[in-house]
Amino acid sequence: MFVHPRWSAPISRIxxxxxxxxxxxxxxxxxxxxxxxxANRYFSGDTAKIRSTxxxxxxxxxxxxxxxxxxxxxPDAVESFPTRSxxxxxxxxxxxxxxxxxxxxxxxxxxxxxAVSGDLAYSxxxxxxxxxxxxxxxxxxxxxxxxxxxxxVWRRQSHGDWRIIRSxxxxxxxxxxxxxxxxxxxxxxxxxxxRNSLAGWLSAYDRQDYVAMSKVWAPDILGWYPELPPxxxxxxxxxLSRQRTNDPTRAHxxxxxxxxxxxxxMAVVRDIWYYTRRFGTDSTIKxxxxxxxxxxxxxxxxxxxxxxxxxxxxxxxxx
Numbered sequence: 001m002f003v004h005p006r007w008s009a010p011i012s013r014i015x016x017x018x019x020x021x022x023x024x025x026x027x028x029x030x031x032x033x034x035x036x037x038x039a040n041r042y043f044s045g046d047t048a049k050i051r052s053t054x055x056x057x058x059x060x061x062x063x064x065x066x067x068x069x070x071x072x073x074x075p076d077a078v079e080s081f082p083t084r085s086x087x088x089x090x091x092x093x094x095x096x097x098x099x100x101x102x103x104x105x106x107x108x109x110x111x112x113x114x115a116v117s118g119d120l121a122y123s124x125x126x127x128x129x130x131x132x133x134x135x136x137x138x139x140x141x142x143x144x145x146x147x148x149x150x151x152x153v154w155r156r157q158s159h160g161d162w163r164i165i166r167s168x169x170x171x172x173x174x175x176x177x178x179x180x181x182x183x184x185x186x187x188x189x190x191x192x193x194x195r196n197s198l199a200g201w202l203s204a205y206d207r208q209d210y211v212a213m214s215k216v217w218a219p220d221i222l223g224w225y226p227e228l229p230p231x232x233x234x235x236x237x238x239x240l241s242r243q244r245t246n247d248p249t250r251a252h253x254x255x256x257x258x259x260x261x262x263x264x265x266m267a268v269v270r271d272i273w274y275y276t277r278r279f280g281t282d283s284t285i286k287x288x289x290x291x292x293x294x295x296x297x298x299x300x301x302x303x304x305x306x307x308x309x310x311x312x313x314x315x316x317x318x319x
Contacts, residue, residue: 046116046121046162047114047116049160049162050116050154050162051111051114053072054072054109054123054152056068056072057069057072058107058108061107062106062107064098066095066096069095070092070095072164073088073091073163074155074157074164075088076088076165077091077163077164077165077166077167078165078166078167079091079166079167079168080167080168080307102134103131104131104132104140105130105132107127107128107129107130108128109125109126109128110126110128111124112126118156119155119156120153120154120155120156121156121162122151122152122153122154122270123151124149124150124151124261125149125152126147126149126150126172127147127148127149127150128145128175129146129147129148130142130143130145130146131143146171147171147172147174147175148170148171148172149263149264149266150167150170151268152167153165153166153167153292166309168294170266170294172264173264190262190297190303191260191262191267193302193303194267194295194303195257195260197215197303198216198257198269198271199255200212200215200216201216202253206252208244208245210239210240211240214236214239214240215302216304216305217233217236217304218296218298218304218305218306219233220233220306221236221304221305221306221307221308222306223305223307223308223309223310224308224309224310225312226310226311226312231308249277249278251275251276251277252275252277253273253274253275253276254273254274254276255271255272255273255274257269257270258270258271258272265296265297266294266295266296266297267294267295267296267303268292268293268294269292269295271291271293272288272289272291273289273290273291273310274286274289275289275312277315283317283319284317285315285316286316286318287312287313287314287315287316289310289312289313290310290312290313291308291310291311292308292309293307293308294306294307
């Protein structure tokens, strides 16, 4: 949700915001999330609250209002960029330095989509940022605008307000409104390739074909899973050396893809992974894992996962 005034292009085009975070809790059963859900019960009212909160952040940023900017973030927030991540205290420090500086960046937001599911929500938006630079004579000059597309993931607070809990930023090379039909990404083709890649990964997992499984990961892969170190390309390389096993308790995985959003050379996938493990004939456990993935189109034209966040629920015994 901001542009670091000192970033150089193309990194300086980043304005924050792909927020990816999931709240996962334990449950006594694992119902199909597509059946009997009240996901949109508060959609209208919460959508207005979320958009209002994000607009308040824009007003606070443009006014260099430190308290106003910080009020948008959950204390557990993590803000991620292509090259790094930072937590709430680092966010606070950056804002403090920006407010105290003579730099100025004006921002505006164009809301695209908002969806709410219980106490979790996400909002998609296009951002415009304009940097104002003073020359040696103290005269302020306006730089050309920079554009960004964002996805913020929010968590409902105990008092009913919404706060951002995760954020990952990505830039747009130009104003998406000015891109002609011939320049637009084939979003349907990209979505189908992503869906095919996930289906191929599941098939490779069943075969324990680690070479085929590794093809889904981008060279800069970075993934987060509770209580484990970040997943990197080094983990992919180690996986290639694994030997197949005949472990009968190895989990079987089913996948539901809830949404694929494609823009330029980036896509965001929201999905649910269902794990089943059987121990002989008299014990079966299951769990559900919520996932967000950021896919990037690679130089060879293939789409691969660059970032992911997984939130597993507890294993539940069903037999």
